[in-house]
Amino acid sequence: MATGRSTQNNPNAAASNRRSRGRGIPDATVARLPLYLRALTALSERSVPTVSSEELAAAAGVNSAKLRKDFSYLGSYGTRGVGYDVEYLVYQISRELGLTQDWPVVIVGIGNLGHALANYGGFASRGFRVAALLDADAALSGQLVAGLPVRHTDEMEEIVRSERVSIGVITTPPGAAQQVCDRLVAAGVTSILNFAPTVLNVPDGVDVRKVDLSIELQILAFHEQRKAGDDLDDADQEVPATPSAAVVSEGTELEEAAG
């Protein structure tokens, strides 16, 4: 997803139309590679030498034919009659995803979610290094979060340039997100992971992926409602339609104050 994005799926993701690459890997496949990688890494830790497409597909929760086709975009890394070499595949996928290099990342907006992300172990283990934690609230400056000092957003441009940061994570309130985004892009960031419930406008060449907790829940609610409706009332017609719209207010702040 969500997206599968969500796609994303995704539905997810914004600026990037390129498919015209040497051996272009479909977006849907790229989105699944991290999934395969996780399953393979687990096998690797159990010292499993080889794995069949059927087994790996089960572990990753996908169709085996789909998995084989996905791998075929990377090249022919399997052995017929045997399966795939786990270590080799881990390396190939890591390389393809660009995880064999170091990716410095800045997190902007150190509220609850920023905290959670700063402490998230899944970053460091995959080549993602938190270069800096930034917040507009000067009161937070210097405070240690996950062993790193929070720095003021005034330092954003300098940090992005000196640390060669190309990926930014936005966990600010929605009102500040676009401005933070603009500054990140101006400073040289070309990929943004946005947790703020806002549509970000970015120039061509900049990728945006969005993670929206509220949207995911709303999608679940839709299906949940349909389940309930199907159970009770078989041939459901138009809903009664009470025209007294209880307008939901968009108070939706992701954090208390940050950007």
Place this chain on the structure above:
Amino acid sequence: MATGRSTQNNPNAAASNRRSRGRGIPDATVARLPLYLRALTALSERSVPTVSSEELAAAAGVNSAKLRKDFSYLGSYGTRGVGYDVEYLVYQISRELGLTQDWPVVIVGIGNLGHALANYGGFASRGFRVAALLDADAALSGQLVAGLPVRHTDEMEEIVRSERVSIGVITTPPGAAQQVCDRLVAAGVTSILNFAPTVLNVPDGVDVRKVDLSIELQILAFHEQRKAGDDLDDADQEVPATPSAAVVSEGTELEEAAG
């Protein structure tokens, strides 16, 4: 762009093949309805009475034809030559998504991310009510988080049943996720939002949506790497292939300890 799946794509989402409904709404459309709803709510707060498909599409970051087709699945709610009535559309979408009713939710695993979600304002404003915060660590029991006391997972079944909870949010470490999931499902939960980096197995009729921070970053890294490659070297061939795979360890704990 990147994921169309999304959607999850949608990339995301697992158990749900149904499309055979009276007037079945495509999954891709459902995934966008929350997006439209957010844009419409913003317009509503500015007291904008009507909006054209073009304007709304721009605000939501989608193609206007797509938006019109999406709305056409809900019915003919627009007026040709004028546009859509904002308030009416807000109500129709809210109703379609099931947001006009109350959705009690439990959050299992009160680490950093659980904290962040408990404090997330986007829930309450859309009919989602946090019925309980659960954690396996007895030391947390009774502690207040976002005004609610953390309760022990022993109480899970009772809470789910008595509060009629149908949606569960899992923010435990990956090792505990499947077990927590099984217990939630056994107790009656039929929709799960999973933040743990694990593939959850659920019986038919249960929906799972996954949000994986690490995967999103890896997808960005892939595109980022490709950009860098395109800049430097035009006709990029096989990458040099340093065959010294620096195997990434799957230490990936989402939280310190919870489930």
Place this chain on the structure above:
DNA sequence: CCATCTTTGTGCACGCGTTCACAAAGACAT
């Protein structure tokens, strides 16, 4: 060396989602 068995890699068909382009519908002015 041949037969058999396993598993990959892929050709092909199908279905969903996206987008274009346009006819139909209504607003509005004269």
Place this chain on the structure above:
DNA sequence: ATGTCTTTGTGAACGCGTGCACAAAGATGG
């Protein structure tokens, strides 16, 4: 009423993603 202008709603074509089903490739045993 009639004509013009705006904007919706949708038919139709296209492209991507998925999954079946099978041939090709290699392992293994006799």
